[in-house]
Amino acid sequence: MGHKIAVMGATGAVGREVLTTLSERGFDINDITVLASSRSTGTKVSYGEEGELTVQNLADFDFNGIDIVLSSPGGAVSAEYSPKAAAAGAVVIDNTSHFRMDPDVPLIVPEVNPEALAGYKKRNIIANPNCSTIQMVHVLKPLHELGLIKRxxxxxxxxxxGSGKDAMDELFNQTRGIFVNDPVKKECFTKQIAFNVIPHIDVFMEDGYTKEEWKMMVETKKILDPKIKVTATCVRxxxxxxxxxAVSIEFEKEVTVEQAREALKDTPGISVIDYRQDEGYVTPQEAQGEDPTFVSRIRVDPTVENGLSLWIVADNLRKGAALNxxxxxELLIKDHLS
Structure with a gap:
């Protein structure tokens, strides 16, 4: 017996990755509907090795009879349509930031806090965390069990x-343009992104942090432990x-490099590639298209009494969004809907 699935925001980068992930994992589907805005209605999106699905207009769709909605249409759209889908009886798994800090909406990384999923019935909505938070707490969880993380x-x-297809196009076009001496056009980013780094993701807040940094701080507390202190600098x-x-961790008691390495190796979904030599670590290029969260460069942080530093890499469209x-x-079906 399969389930009836709807994918909101199916034409976006994450929506397309959701469809790829559903197909690759052999998700038990009886019927699947793909939804987007009216400007995408009637277009085709790929599903499976040879299949295509026709996009329907989200504004006109009746969610009655849908079991699960996988939602990635952007925060404002999700704020309107996810509650409508939930009211019609569907369980919404929302990839936007809109519901993450709602106390009645569980914020879930299955390898970290699966027990929190039981709270989904309050709103019929489950939040997918920020992409950077997901890969970090995935790694912090087994380490927290070893030595209680303080900071x-x-x-x-x-x-x-992470900013969508238009941002990817901007990087491509700026890079190409620089080589032919075209003027740099900035549309998605505040400064040139090609051959540059920008310490600014999302809007600035009154305390000087950006909202992306705030998300990592508050989401880690909600998912893992409210006592953990987190400070973040997020760079595009x-x-x-x-x-x-690049993560530095302070523990309440000593955690050795060997203990950390073994605990991480034993954690589902984590791949430890940590050799103290050239090429003995993972970069984004190698993580692209891969499911695991990769950990490298595990070492002692000598600036605190019980500290470790490490390097974490993951495909932000997969584990950071669609796969999670x-x-x-899958966990919802196994523990609550079967």
Whole structure:
């Protein structure tokens, strides 16, 4: 017995990755509907090795009879349509930021806090965390169980795909334009992104942090432990796909490099590639198209009493978005809908 699935925002980068992930994982589907705005109605999106699906207009769609909605249409659209889908009886797994800090909406990374999924019935909505938060808490969870994390300092190096297709096009066009001496056009980013890095993702807040940095701080507390202190600096880099993070962790008690490495190796979905030699680490280019969260460069942080530093890389469109959402759906079916 399959399930009736709807994918909101199916023409976007994450929506397309959701369809790819559903197909690759053999998700038990009886019927699948793809939804987007009216300007995309009637267009085709790929599903499976040879199949295509016709996009329907989200504004006109009746969600009655749909079991699960995988939603990635942008925050404002999701704010309007996710509650409508939930009211019609569907369980919505939402990839936007709109519902993440709602106390009645569970914020889930299946390898980290699957028990929190039980709270979905309050709103019939489950939130997918921020892409950078997902890969970080995936790694922090087994380490927190070893030594209780007190503080995390993270600097991110985030791919332009985190801002969508237009941002990817801007990086491509700026890079090409520089080689032929065309003027640089800035539309998605505040400064030139080609051959540059921009320490600014999302809007600035009154305390000087950006909203992207705030998301990492508050989402980590909600998912993992409210006692953990987190400070983040989020940077956009000229990479198409794959977020990287340099993370320093302070524990309440000593955690050795060997203990950390073994705990991470034993964690589902984590791949430890950590050799202290040339090429003995993972970069975004190698993580692209891959499911795992990769960990490299595990070492002692000598500036605090019980500290480790490490490097985390993941495909932000897969584990940072589509894969995590599909894993939530699989867990939902297994533990609550079967």
């Amino acid at each position: 995390v300092v993270v600097s991110t190096y985030q791919a332009v795909s 880099v000229p990479v198409f796909i794959g977020h990287s993070e 959402a599909v894993q939530i759906a």
